[in-house]
Amino acid sequence: MASNNDLIAVNTIRTLAADVVSKSNSGHPGAPMGMAPAAHVLWTRHLNFSSKNPKWYNRDRFVLSNGHACVLQYIMLHLSGYKVSMDDLKSFRQIDSITPGHPELGVTEGIEVTTGPLGQGISNAVGLAIAQAHLGAVFNKDGYNIIDNHTYVFLGDGCLQEGVASEACSLAGHLKLANLIAIYDDNKITIDGDTAVSFTEDVELRFKSYGWNVLHVENGDEDYEAIEKAISAAQKNSSAPTIINLKTTIGYGSLKAGGHDVHGAPLKKDDLIQLKKKFGFNPDETFAVPQETTDLYKATAEKGAKKEAAWNDLFKSYAEKYPLEASELTRRMEGRLPEGWEKALPTYSTSDAAVGSRKLSETTITKLVEVLPELMGGSADLTGSNLTRWKGADDFQHPSTGLGHYGGRYIRFGVREHGMVAICNGMAAYGGIIPFSATFLNFVSYAAGAVRLSALSHLRVLNVATHDSIGLGEDGPTHQPVETAAWLRAVPNLAFWRPADGNETSATYLVAILSQHTPSVMAFSRQNLPQLQNSSIEKATKGGYVLDDIENPDLTIVSTGSEVPLCVEAAKLLKEKGIKTRIVSMPCIEVFNSQDTKYKLSVLPSGAPVLSVEAYSTFGWGSLSHDHFGLKAWGASGPFDKVYAKFDMTPEGIAKRGEKVVAFYKKRGQPVFSPLISALDDITE
Amino acid sequence: MASNNDLIAVNTIRTLAADVVSKSNSGHPGAPMGMAPAAHVLWTRHLNFSSKNPKWYNRDRFVLSNGHACVLQYIMLHLSGYKVSMDDLKSFRQIDSITPGHPELGVTEGIEVTTGPLGQGISNAVGLAIAQAHLGAVFNKDGYNIIDNHTYVFLGDGCLQEGVASEACSLAGHLKLANLIAIYDDNKITIDGDTAVSFTEDVELRFKSYGWNVLHVENGDEDYEAIEKAISAAQKNSSAPTIINLKTTIGYGSLKAGGHDVHGAPLKKDDLIQLKKKFGFNPDETFAVPQETTDLYKATAEKGAKKEAAWNDLFKSYAEKYPLEASELTRRMEGRLPEGWEKALPTYSTSDAAVGSRKLSETTITKLVEVLPELMGGSADLTGSNLTRWKGADDFQHPSTGLGHYGGRYIRFGVREHGMVAICNGMAAYGGIIPFSATFLNFVSYAAGAVRLSALSHLRVLNVATHDSIGLGEDGPTHQPVETAAWLRAVPNLAFWRPADGNETSATYLVAILSQHTPSVMAFSRQNLPQLQNSSIEKATKGGYVLDDIENPDLTIVSTGSEVPLCVEAAKLLKEKGIKTRIVSMPCIEVFNSQDTKYKLSVLPSGAPVLSVEAYSTFGWGSLSHDHFGLKAWGASGPFDKVYAKFDMTPEGIAKRGEKVVAFYKKRGQPVFSPLISALDDITE
C-alpha cells in the first residue's frame, strides 16, 4: 500500500532532482521528476541489491536506458546507501566527479552499463538478461536458483525510436527472456516537442508483434499501487519479456510540467520555489532529505543486505552439494581464466595448408570453447560465412522452440549488427561471460554506436569480422571495407587486429582474451593465406614485429593481414633488383604502439624508408611509414585475385612501388628518419 | 488475367537467374527465383518507366532492398530494354562489368539507389517517397499531377531485421507516405537457415503498429492475380504506405527450393537441368529468352514510352499555363543551382560577435533556404541543439496532423540517425532536392552504414554535426566524439568539414553544395568562437590555408575548428618566447589534399616542424604534421572550458608543446622536411 512515506520519498526524489540540476546549471530534470514514482516503487519493493556490495553477483540489474535522466539514478544510489554522497550529487556534471553527465560503467558504483547514447541501455539489458538466463541454465540446480536475478530497464521515447533498440527487443521477444522487465516512460515529449511530430507508432502493438508481454499503467505519476502490481505481474510472467507502458508527466510538479522546456534545462527559480512548497518542502532549503525518506531507504538497504546474506547461505550449501559447479562458478564470477587455457591455441608451421584466416579463426574458436566455457556468442546471420559455429555447438534458444536451450552458447543474432554488439556489451557487463559477435568487417560499421561504448566502458567484447577487404571478391564495393580499419584504430581502448596467418590468429585471440578491459575487432580474410615463415604467437602478441630481417636494408615494408604474404613475394622480386627489403608484420597497431620505444624503433628504425601496404584507405599510416600503398577509393566486384590485380596490389605492384620509394629517397640524398620520431612522445634514436 | 505468356515470362526470369549465377559461379539465385512472379507482375502491369530514358523524372522508382538478389533486377532491366545486354548478364560479378555483385547507383542504368547492405534500400525508398510527396505538393496543380510517381520496394527478412529499416518505416508510417509500396519476400529463410532461429516477430502486426496499410498474398509463387490485386489495392490507399506480405518459396523450381542452400550459391548441374525441363525449357540451352517473353516485354517497354510521351505532353501544357513553376521545376530536375545563390552566404569580420559555429550554421541555413528551395532536411530530434530550423520554416508533415504539410521543408526525423541519413540518400537520389540531416557529431556514427553509401553512391547529402568535440562540455564522454573525424576522413569521396569561424562556415556550405557528387559532414561547435583575422570564404574553400604567416618560421601549427583560435593565442605566447609560429587552418583535409602540390607545399613547407592541434584522436595527422597534440583517450564531463583545461588544450598547453617540438628539432639539427613529401604521390620540393 502506498503510504504517506512513499509520497514524501517520491517528492524528495523530485525536489532533489530539481536541486541537483539547478546547482550544476546543466542536466535533465524532466524525466527524473516524471519517473520518480516508478524508481521509488522499484527500488523499495522489488529491486534486489546490496549497496554495501554493489557487485553481489545475483543482484538485480538496473539499466537507465534514457541515460540523460541519470540524476534520478544517482539519487537512488545515494538514498540506497551506495558510495554516492550528497557532495557527489552536488558535483553533478563537474570535472572528475563520480556523477558525470551520463552514467558511466566504472566511474560510479552501482552503474551497470554506460548509457546516454539512446537505445544502447535497453539493448545492453537484453544482453544482461541473456547472461542471466544462460548462467542460470548452466549452474542452477533443483532447489538452488543461484542465478535468478531480474534485469529492469527504464527507457523513454528516444530509446524506442532508435533502430538498435528495435533489433535487440525483437531478439529478446524471440528468445522469450522472461526476466527482462522494461518500464517505458510514456510522457509524449522528446527534445523536438510533442511526440506527435515524429513518433506516432503504437508502441504497445509493436512490442506485441515482438512477442513481449505488454502491460499498461495509466497514471504513472500518482498510482504507485498500479506500478507495483504491474511489476509483480511482469515478474510472474515466465514466457516473455515485459514492457510496462507507464504514462507519466515529464517534470511532474514543475510549472512547465508536461512540456519539453522541462526536459533538458534547470527549473527557473520561482518554479523551484513553488515545486517545493507544493510538495510540503521548505523552499529555502536545498538538497533536503526528510527523515522518513532516510529511514525508508535505510530499511530498503537492510532488506537488500539480508537478501544477499540469504544468497550467500544458499551458495554455501550449493557449494557443499555441488563443489565442482560452485568452484567453476566462483572462478567465472571472479573473472579468472582457467589455468593453462592458452595452451589450446594452435600453432602452425609453413607446411600447414593455406586457408582463409576466417577458417583459422574457426579452428581457434573450436579449440577455445573446450577450455573456456565462458566464451559465448554468435553471428548476425552470417554463421556459414563467419565460420563462428563450432562442431557440436548448442544454440542459445528458449527450450520451447526445440532449437536449443538456455545452456547453449551459440547465439543466432539475426541480421542485427548494432543490437548484437550492444547485447554483447550487456553480457560482458554481467560478468562470467566472454561474449563474441560476428559479421563482415564492413558491417561492423552498422554497430559503431555500440563498439565505441564497448571501448569507453572497458568491456572485453570480441568481434569477429570476416571478409575483411577487397579480398571478399564478388560481393563488391558495397561489402568491401576501405575506411573501417582507420575508424577502429582511432577508437581509444579498442584493439583492431588483422592477423596474417595461423600463428598471428592465435596471438589475436590470446591478447583479445587476456585484455580484460579492452574490446577487440578481429579482421579475418575470406581468401586463403599461406602460413608464414618466421611468424610466431609470441612475436605477434607485440602487435608488430620483424618478419623478415636483412642487414643494411634499402627498404622496410610494413603490412597487415592478407597483404603480408604479397609483401614477402614482393621482397623476393626486389631482391632480384638488388633492393634489400625488410618485412614488418603489424597485426595490431594499437598493441604495437603500447610497446616500449626501444622495441618499436627496432621494428621501424631510421636509415631506410618505410612503405606501408594495406588494401584499405592509407589514412593513419603516416605515423608508421613514409609512403603508403593502399586504396584511393572503393573496391570492385569480381573474383578476389582479379580485384587485387585491378588495384595493382600484387607482388609486382608492391615491388614497383618499393623501387620507386627507394629511388626517391636515394635521390633526395638526405638521412631517412624513423616515422616514429616524435617530440611529444619523446621518441628519438 | 494471368496468361500462359506470364508463366513463360516468369519461368524465363527464373531460369535466367539460375544461368547467370551458374555462369559467374557466384551470387544469389534463391530470392530472384522466388520473387520472379512479383517482379513480372510489377514490371508488366504497374511500373511506369521509360527504358530509353531511364531518368524520366516522373518514373516510378523501384528499389531492390534485398540487393543480393540483383540478378533479378539486372534481368528485368535487360528484358525491359535498358542498356543491360545479355553479355552484361553474362559478365555478372566480373571486374569492370556493369553488373556488379550488388546494385550500384551510377554503374547501371535503371538502378535508383545502391543496395546490398541490408535495410538501406527500404530506407532510401522512404526518402524517394518523401521527395515525391514534397515535389508533388510544391509543383502539382489542379489537373496537372506532374509529380505523382510511386516508389516500389522489394525487401526480405534481412532488411526487416535491421534497425535502420525499423527507423525509416516507423517514420514512413508517421508521415503517411501513401505512394510507397513495399513487397516483403516472406520466404522464411535467411543465411542462417529457417527464420525460426532468430526472426519470429509478427511482421504484419509490427507494420500495423507503424500505421502502415498491411496486405497479404498467400501464394506468391503462382497466384499472379493476387499479386496484381494487392498492388492495385496498395495504389488506391491514399492515407498510408503499404506493405504486401508475399509468401514465396526461395529458389522456386530448384530441387533445393525452400531451403537456405539455394540462397547464396549456384544451382548444381543436375538441378539446373531438371529446373529447365520442369519449366519446359531446353536443358542444353543457357540464357534462353522465348519469343513470347521478348514480345511481352517489348510491349511493356512501348507502354512505358507512351506514358513518358503523355507526361511530356502534360508538362508542355503545364509549362504554358504555369511558366514560372515549369521553369523552376526544370531547373531542379536538371540539378542546376540558381544563378548567384552563393551571394547569400554571409561574410564576417573580426568585429562580429563570437558565437558557436552551430549558430553560424543556423545563420547560413536561414540565408540559403531563401535562395535554394531545393534545400530540405531536419534533425534527429535535436532541432534546438543543432539549430537547423530556420524562422518561418514549415514542417514536412501529412496535412491531417495539423502540424505541417507536404510542401514543408523541415523534417522531424525523430531519434533515428541511421534512418535519417539513409532517407537523405533516397531524397538526393530522387533529384531536385539537396537534403540535409542533423545530429551531434558523435551520433553520426549511428548512421555509419548510410554515410558510407552516400559516398559510394556519389550523393550530395549535407550532414550537420553539432556539439563537435569535448567542447560540448557537461554531456560528457558518452557524447564527445574522439574517433569520429578520423573515420569520416578515411571514407573515400566524403568531405569532413570543421570550420573555425563564420567565413569558414560559409565556405563549408559553399563547397558542400557545389560538390554535386560528394556528401559532406559539417562539424560545428556548441561553444562560442571568435571571428578570425585573415579568414575568408575563398581561402577556406581550399580546404587548408595559411591563416597567420611569418618569415623564417620556427614552427607551423595546423589546426581545425574550435582549436584554431586557441592556436592563434598560443602563437602569441610563443612569440614572447622568441618562437616564430605560422598558423594553418585546415577545415577540410580531403579538399586540401585535392589541391595541387605547389599550393599544398606553400601551406605546409619544409624548413620548420609542423604541429597539429585538434581535440580528437591524432590518428591520421601523421601525413600532415610531424607531431600531434590531441586526445589520448576519451573526454570528460564538465563545463567546456574546464574540460579543455583538463586536457591542457589551452593556449598555454599548446604553446608548451610548440616549444617542445621546436627544441626537439633544433637539437636533432637535421633538416625538417614537409610531412607531405611522398614518393608515391610525387610530392617533393
Ligand SMILES: [Ca+2]
Ligand atoms: Ca519522452
Ligand SMILES: [Ca+2]
Ligand atoms: Ca528471406
